[in-house]
Amino acid sequence: MTPEEAARAIEGVLLDGLDPETAPARSAIPVPAGELLMMPAASTAYVGVKIAGVAPANPTVGLPRITGSYLLLDGPTLQPVALLDGIALTSLRTPAVTAVALDRLAVPEAEHLVLFGSGPQAYGHLDALLAVRRLTRVTVVARSAEPAEALVRYARGLGLEAAVGTSAAVAGADLVVCCTTARTPLFDGALVPDHAAVAAVGSHEVDAREVDEVLVGRSALYVEARAAALREAGDLLMAGVTAADPLWNLAELVRGEAPVPADRPRFFKSVGMAWQDLAVAAEVHRRGVGR
Structure with a gap:
């Protein structure tokens, strides 16, 4: 498949x-x-x-x-x-879920992906997003230089302009995907452009997050399911999100029932579901x- x-x-x-x-x-x-x-x-x-x-x-x-x-x-x-x-x-379905969400949340002209992580999920997400979007450029941000360079070589082999970068690269991103084991925010959420779509998939723990409260506060929020996110999504819970906040689930997004504003970032948080x-x-x- x-x-x-x-x-x-x-x-x-x-x-x-x-x-x-x-x-x-x-x-x-x-x-x-x-x-x-x-x-x-x-x-x-x-x-x-x-x-x-x-x-x-x-x-x-x-x-x-x-x-x-x-x-x-x-x-x-x-x-x-x-x-x-x-x-x-898992390596197939997690990127597939992200691709389904970001295909609907990204602006039509999105070309530049900033990808945090260099493990199997990073490769899977690159492949999945290329299957639904015509990306031209990827910036890899990772803790270890050698795995980051290996992912850059892989991306170049797919025909992309690719380079290792820093967290500041989100300032020029159309898409940002976080698939790491980080427990604290990876970048300054104030840097993300209003037109960008962001996905975080790295954790399902209430005390771990890849994005900060600044990004969450600026963004329209999307999850696989509200019930699961309010149990497990540290990225949202640590930013103070509650059941009273507007959270659109993936079914509503896929069926065209969820609004997708153009004047602020769109953030999709995935915890993985059976x-x-x-x-x-x-x-x-x-x-x-x-x-």
């Missing part, structure tokens, strides 16, 4: 009437190595659950920080039908069995 096809799968379930507000909540269980996440979702045709591990010490021994598997079951009988690589699935995994996993399985 290509990034564009994954984005269409996400759009499809929303256009078919899925309500993200009713999706089951994620369960987070502390374990000695870090955290175990359980993410169930169900539709008429399929049921699925992702079990993901977050092991902060893994990179020090050359292993991925995130681990996981996805079990897909037949909806009517609950018989297992497939076991998928949970990390490959219905997204199910949408992509189900489509992968349908392709695999030819139906």
